Amino acid sequence: MKSDVTIMDFTGIYEKERFYRGVHVHWIDCRDIQGTNCYCDEEGEQALRRKIAPYSAEAIHFIDSGNYHYMTKLWTEKLREPFVLAVADHHPDMQPPLFQELLSCGCWVNGVLDGNPYVQKVVLLGADKELVAAVPEPYRSRMVAYEESQIAEGDRWESCFPKDLPVYLSIDKDILSPSQVHTNWQQGTLTFSQLQNVILELFHRCRVLGADICGECADALFHAADDKVILQDDSVNGRLLHILMALGKERKA
Template sequence: MPITILNFTHAYEPMTFLHDASCRWIDCTRLHGTACYCDTDGEAQLRRLLAPYPPEGIHLIDSGDYHYVTKLWTDKIDRPFSLVLFDHHPDMQPPLFDGLLSCGCWVRTMLERNPLLRKVCIVGASERLRQETQGFDRRLVYFSEQTLRLREAWHLFSRFYLNGPVYISVDKDVLTPRQATTDWDQGSLSLGQLESLLRIILRHEEVIGIDICGELPLCQQPSAVSPERRAANTRTDHELLDWLEKHLPQE
């Protein structure tokens, strides 16, 4: 699958393995009105930049502050589908202002506005945030971080089918801090556990595309994050992309 990189914060620039002819870079560094909250002008600019690219493939969308870009990718899907979200947060808060897209409300907005979205499966979010999902029980499945610690939860997940094409979104804040440093509080999944869950989905479902966010902006807290932690981020990105390229169906 092709890799498309949205460069908002320069986070990917030091990752030499991404400087490859097969990777398509989209320069988002000059956009305004897109950090955490995306206003109407920012959304219009992003839609213009994404217009030439399909929802299929692997999309790297930078910091978790831009996770709402998943909505823009999935708006391109023209058939019924489900979303599988690996995230330590369900991203289903009510919007701060009507019509304002944000990294905290984009899943709720998709459920309310996208008639082709059949179901959302949230994996690895904190149990205490389940209250954000109230009112969407029929269209939402919640495998919390705490539930995944139970042996039987993995058995249930392996028997859970969405029966249709899926789009997968991964926020690296679902991972343990040993394997990823993000600018949000983090979960406890290991990279191996994440890959095991992804393998189950790939075994049973048709995957349209996948995106990954949760990078630490290059310009943020330069002295607070050690080179070792940044190196761990890069290593996790490299390992996850290698795994995906080996396991995702090839065009």
């Protein structure tokens, strides 16, 4: 994985943060694209593909709040080798779509499995047990899920990643407990240290092609009292960026 950093700005939240200061970043302003919040129509998809066309998927991407987690689908479309998609998220993002013609933050993983010829399987890391149970049956044969209790208890989930296949890692910060960070979606119970262990083990076992991070609490933009929330987001982003850049350089060396 390259140490290149891309920031996709849908809401303006990153302008309130500092984690990327001192790092060369590619800033992609997406605020001029209509029809992207939670659901993304075909016109929005094409506009976003044009925005990211100059940039590599094999890098670190910050993609704003969980409302835009579907960007992982568009980034992984740019990969050209078989891979495993690892999703660290409180939600499986594999619910049946309400509107078949729209890409959404709640069903984008289904879209990856349906449309990407290179993805071999999806590994869900830390998803809620009840939400995993609701994943539609047709997708279960290409999915492996390790619930948050298994991650928290240190169950050996690493063996589900074949050593001969690279991995693309997608992280939604809603996997973390509200004591660690606040997002605009229902959250899990993991600590940052537990998420960090997942990342370290994944890099230890696998060649990681690229990674993205979402889960900004964009709602805090509208509440001056939520400066603390933005500071938490900023801090967690900085720690994740530091870990990913260090591991990416270590693997290259």
